[in-house]
Amino acid sequence: MTVKRSEYVASAVTPSQYPEACYPEIALVGRSNVGKSSLINRLVNRRNLARTSSQPGKTQTINFYLINAAWYFVDLPGYGFARVSHNTREHWRTMIEKYLSQRSTIQQVWQLVDLRHPPTEQDQQMVQWLSHYRFPKLIIATKADKISKSQRVKNLGIIRNRLDVPETELISFSAESGEGKEKLLSEIEKILGYQEEVL
Template structure:
């Protein structure tokens, strides 16, 4: 997909703030610091529309990015590292759960994991949550440029086994440095989930 027109529409915390134009939405879930913002920026050909940060846990709202007036990427707060209070974390959890389980425009969740390492317990919990609610999922294994190409299939096999992935869900090897996997990701999103 050729992307020229992208707009950050709203940072929402509750359903009455979500956009109401009915466009399909794709949520991005993953650990803080796994590269969600870099993934978004690579997919939309921007350097810094989605803010990347060396401080994990910066995204604290649901950020809606409208792309080419045809779909949204929705960046949800990362899990794992964020140095926030337990109460704050619970509030985020509630906000994310409400969005993922009630939003009819949501077509699929892109679960962002780090190809270099086996998925964390939090990644497994998120994947299990999506399966429990029958929410379609695409696993995006980032930072592929950090390991030799010859080891990609070994690492993706570990990821699939650790998540106990079902065959219908795809795993896309991705690098926001080289653009590896970008075309595949667009193809999957625009063909499978329209």
């Protein structure tokens, strides 16, 4: 797949602010600062389509990016950020659950986890929630360039065990090196069911 067009469309807090549900959507979930924006930018070959920040908790809305005028990446607020009030965290959780439970055009949910660390309790809760509601999902272990290859193999095993996912649902990724990019683009082709030449 070649990404030829990508554009920011909308930021939403409530369903009434979502774009019209006329394109397939791939939703990205994960802890704050796990690299959702960096993944989007790498896959669409743009530096700043999705805003990145070294400050966790920056994404506070549901952001819609239209790709190839054919499908959306949907970047959801990061969960598990401690430096905000309990009420704010609950607001983000409600926002995420409302989108996931009500949006009919979701084709797959990509849950990002940091490959450098074992999955957190919030990571485990999220994957259990996705499994309970039977969402097609993919676990993406980000920041793969930050650790050695031997440590990477070990940590991927820990992630598989902690999140109870098969190897086929886990991909390591690096926004810096591009590792995993082609696998994810192939996954998108599979999800959406069309070939590159029609984009």
